[in-house]
Amino acid sequence: MMNFAADMEDAEYRDRMRKIADDYDWPAMQRMRAEMQSLGVEKYSIEFYQRIAKEGLVGLSWPQPYGKGVPFIRAFLFAEELETQGFGGYALTTNQRGGGMLIRSGTDEQIRQHLPQVVNGTWRFCQGLSEPGAGSDLLSLKTRAVREGDEYIVNGSKLWTSNAHISDWTGLLVRTDPEASRHRGLSMLLVDLKSPGIEIQPVWVMGGWRVNAVFYDNVRVPAANLIGEEGKGWDVVTGNLDEERAMSFGGTETRALAVRLIHRLEGMADQLSETDLEKLGHFIMELEADRLLYLRVALAAGRGDDTSGIGPMSKVFGSELAQRFIQWAADVIGDEVLFADADGSEDVLASDMEEQLRAATVLTNIGGTSEVQRNIISNRYFKLPRAY
Structure with missing residues (x-):
């Protein structure tokens, strides 16, 4: 065993x-x-x-x-x-x-x-990757960095930059060679967010938290802040993306909510339908499978293995499971989830479930959509050829 x-x-x-x-x-x-x-x-x-x-x-x-x-x-x-x-x-x-x-x-x-x-x-750090016209297709980014002596001059904007407003530094993916191929014209810069010419504006999302639009207007960045080689920023960022996609996208939070929900339902089995009882059992098994998949990615990373194929598996499975669970759990609890705290009561579980109900909607988009992740899995794990 x-x-x-x-x-x-x-x-x-x-x-x-x-x-x-x-x-x-x-x-x-x-x-x-x-x-x-x-x-x-x-x-x-x-x-x-x-x-x-x-x-x-x-x-x-x-x-x-x-x-x-x-x-x-x-x-x-x-x-x-x-x-x-x-x-x-x-x-x-x-x-x-x-x-x-x-x-x-x-x-x-x-x-x-x-x-x-x-x-x-x-x-504190954040990463400046996505742009208004470059989300899932990150290679279409347009933020430019032009080398002038010992500095790069950066112009452009980034969108969906989480925690930029409380960060000191950002890893900024920029285009340094517009004539090169989409992969080879990119570079990664480490940028001090207190630099002149940077403006950070809030963008509030359905989950209730803030991401940011960050604007760069002739921002001067020391050339010594180049990470890796110029023109090879994609090689740097793929490591970041592999690490991000190996995160538990909703799985860990969902396990905690599931345990709290079971405590809430203690002694109420007779009040639940056979369908809900069976559904709860299935969710517990899936959540354990999600944990083991997450653990598999962590152990592979620890061995130095390539996780670019299995990391997206964890991301897709965890994020979609989180969405399915919270939608079912909210139905089980009922209206008090949707109107948590409306009557002044402090039902912390119902309030947290209401927040997760909103937050889970974006889990299949942030860090790369499920559609993009499935393409990555088929290409990098199953070695299937690209269709383009």
């Missing part, structure tokens, strides 16, 4: 997260939830990110001296525990993504400058 349970050594950082969680009583959790709402970023708490940074829990799988160099499974179990305990995990995810990009493609100087600031919680 195959055993998926973590051994004591692998569970070290998961157990540390459980001890941290014990420090947060309900009033402390309410304050953190209020902070996340005020920032307008999905599951993002600066205070909590700084807390885990102080505990030395950022960059666990990064090589020393910047990280702990621990196996991916331990970092995975820590991050999973963090999110299933109800804490905001997006700050950890997005900042580690910025640091991971530098570990893979940055210069020694860029790594020395930035990684300590990520690990200690001082600097």
Whole structure:
């Protein structure tokens, strides 16, 4: 029989997260939830990110001296525990993504400058990829960067840039050679978001959080901030996208909601239809399959395997499962989900379900649509030829 349970050594950082969680009583959790709402970023708490940074829990799988160099499974179990305990995990995810990009493609100087600031919680990162006319077709982006001596001059705009308004740096994908092929004319720049010529405007989405439109008007970026080689930015960004698509797009949050829903329904089995009982059982099995798929991607990444084919599987399965579950769960709970807090009551589960009902609508779009992901899976995992 195959055993998926973590051994004591692998569970070290998961157990540390459980001890941290014990420090947060309900009033402390309410304050953190209020902070996340005020920032307008999905599951993002600066205070909590700084807390885990102080505990030395950022960059666990990064090589020393910047990280702990621990196996991916331990970092995975820590991050999973963090999110299933109800804490905001997006700050950890997005900042580690910025640091991971530098570990893979940055210069020694860029790594020395930035990684300590990520690990200690001082600097925050976002990624500037999509544009008004370049979302799923990212290669059609038009933001330009022209080299002038020791600087690049950047002009253009980005859209859907999550947490830009609270970030210090962005990894900005730009076109440096308009005459080259779509893949080879791109470069990645590390841009200080406090630079003159940058304007950040809010864009509010159905989920209730804020993304941003970011405008670049003759922004000067030191040439030393080029990540990787000029014209090979696509090689840099594919690592970012693989890491993003390996995230749990709604799966972890859905598992937590499912457990809370089961507690709500305790002793009410006779009031549920046979169809709903069977449906709940199917969802629990699917959520466990989603977790194992997510774990598979994490372990493959830890071995250094190519995850560009299996990462999208996790993304598609988790995001579509999250949508199906919350729609069913909202029907089971009933009208109180749609009118949560309307009467002044504090039904936290119903309120969280109402938020997830809105938020889940975008899960199959952000990070690349399900249609795009299925094309990637067929091409990179099954090695099927492209149709174009």
